[in-house]
Amino acid sequence: MPLVRALAFFAAAVLAAQLGACGATLPQTASITNDASGVGAAYPSTGSEKPDAMPSPLNDSPAPIASGRQVIANPTIADIMAPSPLPEMSWGSPTAPVTIVQYMSLTCPHCRHFHETVYPELKRRFIDTGKVRYILREFPIGKTSGNATIALRCAPPDKYLELYGKFMKQQASWVSLEVRLDAIYAVARQVGMTRPQFDACLQNQGMITNLKWVKDRGRKLGIVGTPNFFIGTKLIKKELTIAEIADYVEKAERQGGTPTAAASP
Numbered sequence: 001m002p003l004v005r006a007l008a009f010f011a012a013a014v015l016a017a018q019l020g021a022c023g024a025t026l027p028q029t030a031s032i033t034n035d036a037s038g039v040g041a042a043y044p045s046t047g048s049e050k051p052d053a054m055p056s057p058l059n060d061s062p063a064p065i066a067s068g069r070q071v072i073a074n075p076t077i078a079d080i081m082a083p084s085p086l087p088e089m090s091w092g093s094p095t096a097p098v099t100i101v102q103y104m105s106l107t108c109p110h111c112r113h114f115h116e117t118v119y120p121e122l123k124r125r126f127i128d129t130g131k132v133r134y135i136l137r138e139f140p141i142g143k144t145s146g147n148a149t150i151a152l153r154c155a156p157p158d159k160y161l162e163l164y165g166k167f168m169k170q171q172a173s174w175v176s177l178e179v180r181l182d183a184i185y186a187v188a189r190q191v192g193m194t195r196p197q198f199d200a201c202l203q204n205q206g207m208i209t210n211l212k213w214v215k216d217r218g219r220k221l222g223i224v225g226t227p228n229f230f231i232g233t234k235l236i237k238k239e240l241t242i243a244e245i246a247d248y249v250e251k252a253e254r255q256g257g258t259p260t261a262a263a264s265p
Contacts, residue, residue: 022108022141022226075221080230082217085210086153089160090135092127098252100132100245101230103139103218104164106148107175108226110239112168121242131249136164138211139218139226144179147202149211151188154201159191166190 072079080101100122104111126132138153140146148167155163166187167174174183185198201207218228222235229236231248 022105022110070220071222072220075233077233080221085213087157088135090133092133093130094133096130096133098132098231098249101135101137103137103223103226103228105139105141105145105226106167107142107145111227112171114227114239115165115168118240118242122245126249137218138214139223141226144175147179147181148184150202150207151184151198153207155191155193163188163191
Protein backbone atom coordinates (compact mmCIF):
# COMPACT_ATOMS: atom_id res chain seq x y z
CA MET A 1 0.00 0.00 0.00
CA PRO A 2 2.71 2.57 0.77
CA LEU A 3 4.13 2.02 -2.73
CA VAL A 4 0.71 2.41 -4.33
CA ARG A 5 0.07 5.61 -2.41
CA ALA A 6 3.52 6.93 -3.36
CA LEU A 7 2.89 6.24 -7.05
CA ALA A 8 -0.51 7.91 -6.87
CA PHE A 9 1.01 10.92 -5.17
CA PHE A 10 3.73 11.14 -7.84
CA ALA A 11 1.16 10.97 -10.65
CA ALA A 12 -0.91 13.70 -9.03
CA ALA A 13 2.18 15.85 -8.57
CA VAL A 14 3.12 15.46 -12.23
CA LEU A 15 -0.38 16.46 -13.36
CA ALA A 16 -0.37 19.42 -10.99
CA ALA A 17 2.93 20.55 -12.46
CA GLN A 18 1.42 20.34 -15.94
CA LEU A 19 -1.61 22.38 -14.89
CA GLY A 20 0.49 24.89 -13.03
CA ALA A 21 2.87 25.62 -15.85
CA CYS A 22 1.46 28.68 -17.59
CA GLY A 23 4.87 29.93 -18.72
CA ALA A 24 6.47 29.33 -22.08
CA THR A 25 9.22 27.01 -20.91
CA LEU A 26 7.60 23.59 -21.15
CA PRO A 27 9.49 20.79 -22.95
CA GLN A 28 9.62 20.95 -26.72
CA THR A 29 6.74 19.15 -28.43
CA ALA A 30 6.34 17.55 -31.81
CA SER A 31 4.52 19.04 -34.79
CA ILE A 32 1.33 17.60 -36.25
CA THR A 33 2.14 16.02 -39.59
CA ASN A 34 -1.16 14.82 -41.04
CA ASP A 35 -2.47 14.82 -44.57
CA ALA A 36 -2.77 18.39 -45.86
CA SER A 37 -6.09 17.71 -47.58
CA GLY A 38 -8.06 17.84 -44.34
CA VAL A 39 -10.02 20.99 -43.60
CA GLY A 40 -11.53 22.49 -40.47
CA ALA A 41 -14.90 24.17 -40.09
CA ALA A 42 -14.03 27.52 -41.64
CA TYR A 43 -10.30 27.66 -42.34
CA PRO A 44 -9.22 25.67 -45.42
CA SER A 45 -5.79 24.13 -45.65
CA THR A 46 -3.28 26.05 -47.73
CA GLY A 47 -2.32 22.84 -49.48
CA SER A 48 0.84 24.52 -50.72
CA GLU A 49 3.44 22.75 -48.61
CA LYS A 50 4.21 19.21 -47.64
CA PRO A 51 2.79 18.27 -44.24
CA ASP A 52 6.25 17.55 -42.80
CA ALA A 53 7.32 21.09 -43.66
CA MET A 54 4.42 22.80 -41.94
CA PRO A 55 5.19 24.71 -38.74
CA SER A 56 3.12 23.89 -35.68
CA PRO A 57 1.69 26.02 -32.86
CA LEU A 58 2.37 23.06 -30.60
CA ASN A 59 6.12 23.60 -30.65
CA ASP A 60 7.30 25.94 -27.90
CA SER A 61 10.76 26.27 -29.45
CA PRO A 62 10.38 27.45 -33.06
CA ALA A 63 13.20 27.20 -35.57
CA PRO A 64 16.03 29.51 -34.53
CA ILE A 65 16.35 32.85 -36.27
CA ALA A 66 19.86 33.85 -37.30
CA SER A 67 19.67 37.26 -35.64
CA GLY A 68 17.73 36.00 -32.62
CA ARG A 69 14.05 36.39 -31.88
CA GLN A 70 12.88 39.95 -32.35
CA VAL A 71 10.76 41.43 -29.56
CA ILE A 72 9.17 44.84 -30.01
CA ALA A 73 10.28 46.91 -27.01
CA ASN A 74 7.37 49.34 -26.93
CA PRO A 75 4.61 48.05 -29.22
CA THR A 76 2.10 50.56 -30.52
CA ILE A 77 -1.62 49.96 -30.94
CA ALA A 78 -0.89 49.28 -34.62
CA ASP A 79 1.66 46.62 -33.59
CA ILE A 80 -0.72 44.98 -31.13
CA MET A 81 -3.64 45.04 -33.53
CA ALA A 82 -1.76 43.98 -36.66
CA PRO A 83 -4.14 42.08 -38.99
CA SER A 84 -4.16 38.36 -38.22
CA PRO A 85 -4.69 35.48 -40.67
CA LEU A 86 -7.43 34.27 -38.29
CA PRO A 87 -10.57 36.21 -37.37
CA GLU A 88 -10.14 38.20 -34.16
CA MET A 89 -12.28 36.68 -31.43
CA SER A 90 -13.70 39.73 -29.66
CA TRP A 91 -16.72 40.76 -27.62
CA GLY A 92 -18.04 44.21 -26.84
CA SER A 93 -18.24 47.45 -28.79
CA PRO A 94 -15.45 48.02 -31.34
CA THR A 95 -15.50 51.68 -30.25
CA ALA A 96 -15.17 50.95 -26.53
CA PRO A 97 -12.76 53.33 -24.75
CA VAL A 98 -10.68 50.38 -23.49
CA THR A 99 -9.51 47.29 -25.37
CA ILE A 100 -8.30 44.30 -23.34
CA VAL A 101 -6.38 41.62 -25.23
CA GLN A 102 -5.87 38.38 -23.31
CA TYR A 103 -3.37 35.75 -24.42
CA MET A 104 -4.47 32.36 -23.11
CA SER A 105 -3.54 28.69 -23.05
CA LEU A 106 -6.36 26.19 -22.58
CA THR A 107 -4.36 24.13 -20.07
CA CYS A 108 -3.50 27.12 -17.86
CA PRO A 109 -5.20 27.08 -14.42
CA HIS A 110 -4.68 30.84 -14.04
CA CYS A 111 -6.64 31.38 -17.27
CA ARG A 112 -9.35 29.12 -15.87
CA HIS A 113 -9.45 31.05 -12.60
CA PHE A 114 -9.70 34.37 -14.45
CA HIS A 115 -12.48 33.11 -16.69
CA GLU A 116 -14.48 31.67 -13.80
CA THR A 117 -14.00 34.41 -11.21
CA VAL A 118 -13.27 37.66 -13.07
CA TYR A 119 -14.72 37.36 -16.57
CA PRO A 120 -18.41 37.23 -15.50
CA GLU A 121 -18.06 40.55 -13.67
CA LEU A 122 -15.94 41.97 -16.50
CA LYS A 123 -18.70 41.07 -18.93
CA ARG A 124 -21.52 42.46 -16.79
CA ARG A 125 -19.88 45.74 -15.78
CA PHE A 126 -17.71 46.62 -18.74
CA ILE A 127 -18.22 44.54 -21.89
CA ASP A 128 -22.03 44.59 -21.95
CA THR A 129 -22.08 48.30 -21.12
CA GLY A 130 -19.81 49.26 -24.02
CA LYS A 131 -16.83 50.29 -21.89
CA VAL A 132 -14.48 47.43 -22.83
CA ARG A 133 -13.76 45.48 -25.98
CA TYR A 134 -12.43 42.07 -24.93
CA ILE A 135 -10.24 39.98 -27.24
CA LEU A 136 -9.04 36.40 -26.71
CA ARG A 137 -5.88 35.28 -28.49
CA GLU A 138 -4.39 31.81 -28.54
CA PHE A 139 -0.98 31.12 -26.99
CA PRO A 140 -1.01 27.31 -26.60
CA ILE A 141 1.65 25.95 -24.27
CA GLY A 142 2.32 22.25 -24.79
CA LYS A 143 0.95 19.68 -27.18
CA THR A 144 -2.27 19.01 -25.27
CA SER A 145 -3.15 22.71 -25.31
CA GLY A 146 -2.20 22.91 -28.98
CA ASN A 147 -4.57 20.15 -30.05
CA ALA A 148 -7.42 21.58 -28.00
CA THR A 149 -6.74 25.04 -29.44
CA ILE A 150 -7.05 23.74 -32.98
CA ALA A 151 -10.40 22.19 -32.06
CA LEU A 152 -11.50 25.46 -30.44
CA ARG A 153 -10.79 27.39 -33.64
CA CYS A 154 -12.80 24.87 -35.66
CA ALA A 155 -15.94 25.57 -33.66
CA PRO A 156 -18.39 28.04 -35.23
CA PRO A 157 -17.44 31.60 -34.20
CA ASP A 158 -20.65 31.98 -32.19
CA LYS A 159 -19.68 28.87 -30.20
CA TYR A 160 -16.05 29.89 -29.59
CA LEU A 161 -16.53 31.52 -26.19
CA GLU A 162 -18.89 28.78 -25.05
CA LEU A 163 -16.38 26.06 -25.96
CA TYR A 164 -13.53 28.07 -24.42
CA GLY A 165 -15.49 28.14 -21.16
CA LYS A 166 -16.10 24.40 -21.30
CA PHE A 167 -12.41 23.67 -21.88
CA MET A 168 -11.61 25.91 -18.91
CA LYS A 169 -14.21 24.47 -16.55
CA GLN A 170 -13.46 20.86 -17.49
CA GLN A 171 -9.65 21.04 -17.50
CA ALA A 172 -9.40 18.14 -15.03
CA SER A 173 -11.21 15.83 -17.47
CA TRP A 174 -8.92 16.29 -20.48
CA VAL A 175 -5.56 17.81 -19.45
CA SER A 176 -2.75 15.30 -18.98
CA LEU A 177 0.91 14.82 -19.82
CA GLU A 178 -0.06 12.64 -22.78
CA VAL A 179 -2.41 14.03 -25.40
CA ARG A 180 -5.81 12.32 -25.09
CA LEU A 181 -7.75 13.21 -28.21
CA ASP A 182 -10.86 11.32 -27.09
CA ALA A 183 -11.00 13.43 -23.92
CA ILE A 184 -10.51 16.65 -25.90
CA TYR A 185 -13.25 15.64 -28.31
CA ALA A 186 -15.57 14.84 -25.39
CA VAL A 187 -15.48 18.56 -24.60
CA ALA A 188 -15.70 19.76 -28.23
CA ARG A 189 -18.78 17.65 -28.97
CA GLN A 190 -20.69 19.55 -26.27
CA VAL A 191 -21.09 22.44 -28.73
CA GLY A 192 -22.21 20.18 -31.58
CA MET A 193 -18.86 19.24 -33.18
CA THR A 194 -18.93 15.78 -34.80
CA ARG A 195 -16.01 13.38 -34.63
CA PRO A 196 -15.35 13.61 -38.40
CA GLN A 197 -15.22 17.41 -38.08
CA PHE A 198 -12.88 17.15 -35.11
CA ASP A 199 -10.54 14.69 -36.85
CA ALA A 200 -10.48 16.76 -40.05
CA CYS A 201 -9.76 19.88 -37.99
CA LEU A 202 -6.61 18.36 -36.49
CA GLN A 203 -5.40 17.65 -40.04
CA ASN A 204 -5.93 21.22 -41.23
CA GLN A 205 -2.41 22.43 -41.94
CA GLY A 206 -3.69 25.87 -42.90
CA MET A 207 -5.20 26.22 -39.45
CA ILE A 208 -1.97 25.08 -37.79
CA THR A 209 0.05 27.60 -39.80
CA ASN A 210 -2.29 30.44 -38.87
CA LEU A 211 -2.30 29.53 -35.17
CA LYS A 212 1.48 29.48 -35.26
CA TRP A 213 1.40 33.01 -36.68
CA VAL A 214 -0.81 34.17 -33.78
CA LYS A 215 1.51 32.63 -31.19
CA ASP A 216 4.71 33.87 -32.84
CA ARG A 217 3.22 37.35 -33.13
CA GLY A 218 2.46 37.19 -29.42
CA ARG A 219 6.08 36.32 -28.70
CA LYS A 220 7.19 39.27 -30.81
CA LEU A 221 4.95 41.53 -28.73
CA GLY A 222 6.59 40.27 -25.52
CA ILE A 223 4.14 37.56 -24.46
CA VAL A 224 5.98 34.94 -22.39
CA GLY A 225 3.17 32.99 -20.73
CA THR A 226 -0.50 33.00 -19.85
CA PRO A 227 -2.53 34.82 -18.96
CA ASN A 228 -0.79 37.92 -20.34
CA PHE A 229 -2.85 41.01 -21.13
CA PHE A 230 -2.60 44.16 -23.19
CA ILE A 231 -4.71 47.09 -22.02
CA GLY A 232 -4.10 49.76 -24.62
CA THR A 233 -0.33 49.48 -25.07
CA LYS A 234 0.38 48.32 -21.50
CA LEU A 235 1.50 44.68 -21.19
CA ILE A 236 0.55 43.00 -17.92
CA LYS A 237 2.12 39.61 -17.28
CA LYS A 238 -0.17 38.34 -14.54
CA GLU A 239 -3.80 37.46 -13.84
CA LEU A 240 -5.85 40.64 -13.59
CA THR A 241 -8.39 41.29 -10.84
CA ILE A 242 -11.69 43.03 -11.45
CA ALA A 243 -10.45 45.90 -9.28
CA GLU A 244 -7.42 46.37 -11.54
CA ILE A 245 -9.62 46.31 -14.63
CA ALA A 246 -11.96 48.87 -13.08
CA ASP A 247 -8.98 51.11 -12.33
CA TYR A 248 -7.76 50.94 -15.94
CA VAL A 249 -11.25 51.69 -17.26
CA GLU A 250 -11.63 54.66 -14.91
CA LYS A 251 -8.27 56.09 -15.96
CA ALA A 252 -9.14 55.66 -19.62
CA GLU A 253 -12.45 57.42 -19.14
CA ARG A 254 -10.75 60.33 -17.37
CA GLN A 255 -8.26 60.61 -20.23
CA GLY A 256 -10.96 60.50 -22.85
CA GLY A 257 -10.39 56.88 -23.79
CA THR A 258 -7.46 54.80 -25.00
CA PRO A 259 -6.83 53.87 -28.64
CA THR A 260 -8.74 50.76 -29.71
CA ALA A 261 -8.74 48.50 -32.73
CA ALA A 262 -11.93 49.95 -34.18
CA ALA A 263 -10.21 50.77 -37.46
CA SER A 264 -8.42 47.42 -37.78
CA PRO A 265 -9.57 44.98 -40.45
